[in-house]
Amino acid sequence: MKSPRQPTGHQRFSRRKLLTLGSGASAAALLAACSAQQSATTPAAYPDFQPTLESLNNLELRDITVGFVPITCASPIVNAAAMNIFQLYGLNVSLRRYTGWAELWTAFVAGELDASLFLSPMPMAIHHGFASGQRNIRQPFITNTNGNGITVAKRLAHKVHGPQDFAGLRLGLPFDYSMHNLLARDYLLTGGLDPQQDVDLRIMRPADMVTALAVGELDAFCLPDQFNQRAVAEGVGFIHVLTKDLWHEHPCCSFAVAEDFAAAYPNTYTALLRAIGDSALYIDDPNHRAQTASLMAQSAFLGLPEPVLTAVLTGNFADGTGKQHSIPDRIGFQPYPHESYGVWMLDALQRWDLTGGQQFTTASEYSTAVSDVFDADSATAVLNALGATTTERASETVLGATFDPTNPAAWSQQL
Amino acid sequence: MTTSSQMRHRRGTRDRQAHRLKAFIGFVVCFAAIIGIWQLVTTGYDDGGLAPTPAASWQRLIEVLSTALVYNPPNDFGIVFHLLASLQRLAVGFVLAAVAAIPLGLVLGTNRVLHDALDPIIQVLRPVSPLAWLPVGLALLRDSEATAIFVIFMASLWIILINTIDGVYRVNPLYLDLAKTLEATWANRTFKVILPATLPGIVTGLRTALSTAWLVIVAAEMIVGNRGMGTFVWNEWNAMNINSIIVAIVIIGVVGLVLDRSIALLHRLIPTT
Structure with missing residues (x-):
């Protein structure tokens, strides 16, 4: 079957010309992209790491x-x-x-x-x-x-200044047996709150909490810093306190x-x-x-x-x-x-x-x-x-x- | 005449009693076998109670039931309040779905053109797991309570809708012809002929939808909400109380059974044709 709309000679020429032009313009960028990707997939591209200690040669299991x-x-x-x-x-x-x-x-x-x-x-x-x-x-x-913090939703910026201001808020935590849970509870205590009675503590998956903060499902969370920084990057929260300031080198x-x-x-x-x-x-x-x-x-x-x-x-x-x-x-x-x-x-x-x-x-x-x-x-x-x-x-x-x-x-x- | 019928009746009762007794003995034997297998499987592990034993789960069940009425917000609720929260969400989402799906089903069942126009959309959306709607619901509604109800709504909607349409198709054409011959009005035709004749289909839809919705609410609550059976399971898992999960499974199952049986009663209320 013949295609009903054959490109004319002129169209074909201009298309090829366009391709040539495009490839010329992006060649450098393409090359750069390739090399960047290569170094990213082969971590050995960091030859500067020299092991400080000897490697053992009698390993029972590798x-x-x-x-x-x-x-x-x-x-x-x-x-x-x-x-x-x-x-x-x-x-x-x-x-x-x-x-x-x-x-x-x-x-x-x-x-x-x-x-x-x-x-x-x-x-x-x-x-x-x-x-x-x-x-x-x-x-x-x-x-x-260190490396953790308490992030509070942006809409509460005018309200939350210290631990006493967490009364009635929903605070997300990653796990019962975590430093986040233990430190956050004691932090709330210093604000005169009873963490069990005065604050709604919610155990959630860390990955869900930035979204939960964004949609108003949580008011705050205590998590590793990547989530605190992510909430800042998304414009949904501010870092209220770094856990480093609660216990230096915890x-x-x-x-x-x-x-x-x-x-x-x-x-x-x-x-x-x-x-x-x-x-x-x-x-x-x-x-x-x-x-x-x-x-x-x-x-x-x-x-x-x-x-x-x-x-x-x-x-x-x-x-x-x-x-x-x-x-x-x-x-x-x-x-x-x-x-x-x-x-x-x-x-x-x-x-x-x-x-x-x-x-x-x-x-x-x-x-x-x-x-x-x-x-x-x-x-x-x-x-x-x-x-x-x-x-x-x-x-x-x-x-x-x-x-x-x-x-x-x-x-x-x-x- | 009367005596023979009485005798037949008595023999029937006796048969039924014998049947019930046999079934009950069978139940006890199966139940004991399940507990025995469970015990055998779990005693093989030396893992400090990661795999819950029947005894530990029983003990936990007693604990959970003895604190069932604790109401100490925001973090401490007894199992009764978790259950009530789940049932409430279920009821709202389910009723909303029924209110939307039954009239729509009646319309689509009686109007071929509209049915064929909407059918592709329904068929595409129907097989989607209701939980897939959860992130969408949360993003659109911005409220966990509403999202949980929305997920229940989506879980029930299609089942009720399709069963209602199917029910309309099963209406005996004789009734419709008769209605036409008698020059019944649209309202009379819909409410006095089609709706009563469609009821069995609708009730089947409601019954299937309710058990699906109960299945879904527990999963949805593990992700959103601060009260409910799903939240209970999620929190107990994160506190590594695996015994509590068995307790939750039993309670969720029993409540599911009760829900199913109570809606099955609706079947009896329907006049047989």
């Missing part, structure tokens, strides 16, 4: 699946995969992404995962059986300190492995700690933050808009009220698991009735419950070799009051 939730807290683990640091330490790690913490908890206890990112309070809850699902666990690293997420895994594959365990420790300290360096942000923004890793991730990692950000900030320690990557962290979390879990009825009273009960889970020895061996800090802290300053890990109960009475 292929490991590590669980994570795509948030900035996972940076040391994700960066170790993105920059091939795991491979440099002889490991073949595949990352498995989870969208919620309950799924991850279930997968870990069911034995589908042996190593994973966790919210810092989760390993203690899993080890001591505070809720459904128990598995013995070792928690060697805190993957990040723990947030952590890396932990099953006890049976660490016992069966001790060298593999050490290699994992070397790779993640090396990666954490590399991205802790302010000079590496922008590069890390662009690498991890890819969909294979965190899958976030790069400007949002850059604002979080470099600490140069807009807070949504028109103010611009430069806070380099907005998020930190010093992995040592301080016992003071564990004692504070345990005390908070107990105060909010999240220990499944288990009671901890004496300082030694607290200390034992924490050191059963925190693997400070393994962390110290790796971090000393990397030149990172491993000194225990005698006290923490949380919400303006001194927290003494040898007398945890005294802190909440000061609030």
